[in-house]
Amino acid sequence: MVEVAMAPSQWERVGGAPAVRAVLDRFYTDLLAEPRLAAYFADASVESIKPHLAEVLKVVLGGPGAKTDIDLATYLTRAHAQLAVSAEDYERTGEILVGALAAFDVEEDIVATVVNALKAVAPYVISATA
Numbered sequence: 001m002v003e004v005a006m007a008p009s010q011w012e013r014v015g016g017a018p019a020v021r022a023v024l025d026r027f028y029t030d031l032l033a034e035p036r037l038a039a040y041f042a043d044a045s046v047e048s049i050k051p052h053l054a055e056v057l058k059v060v061l062g063g064p065g066a067k068t069d070i071d072l073a074t075y076l077t078r079a080h081a082q083l084a085v086s087a088e089d090y091e092r093t094g095e096i097l098v099g100a101l102a103a104f105d106v107e108e109d110i111v112a113t114v115v116n117a118l119k120a121v122a123p124y125v126i127s128a129t130a
């Protein structure tokens with residue numbers, strides 16, 4: 001049996017599921033503290049969204065057993081199509097997520113991965129035309 005030393009994934013370096021959970025708790029607390037952003041979540045259950053967002057982050061950060069076959073374009077477009085999220089509110093949400101990562105001293109290269117992912121999925125989440 002040949003043992004290959006694998007570099008830990010960014011997901012593992014963050015601290016895995018419990019650490020991502022802590023970041024997302026912080027993220028939603030900060031997000032819901034801003035009335036304009038909180039308004040989008042009036043009819044939604046944040047507690048039920050969290051595990052789904054954690055799964056997306058697991059794909060992005062290369063966590064074990066991540067659902068890499070997920071079609072993020074279709075999934076995220078469907079999840080947000082009715083919300084009319086503006087580009088401005090999307091940008092602010094991204095800032096809050098990056099702020100939550102910074103609060104937990106997440107390393108720069110991992111923050112960069114998340115920032116790149118935020119840029120990549122923006123067209124699927126933003127649907128306001130104004």
Ligand code: HEM
Pocket residue numbers: 037040041043044045049052053056076079080083085089090093094118121125
């Ligand atoms: C930054 C990138 C974003 C990602 C990766 C993301 C991801 C997700 C995911 C995975 C879900 C759950 C879908 C499901 O139920 O399976 C969700 C739902 C939701 N997201 Fe996002 N989201 C993003 C940005 C935003 C923004 C900017 C807003 C509004 C400010 C927003 C508002 C919502 C709301 C209200 C729901 C619940 C929809 C419903 O249950 O009807 N999201 N999001």
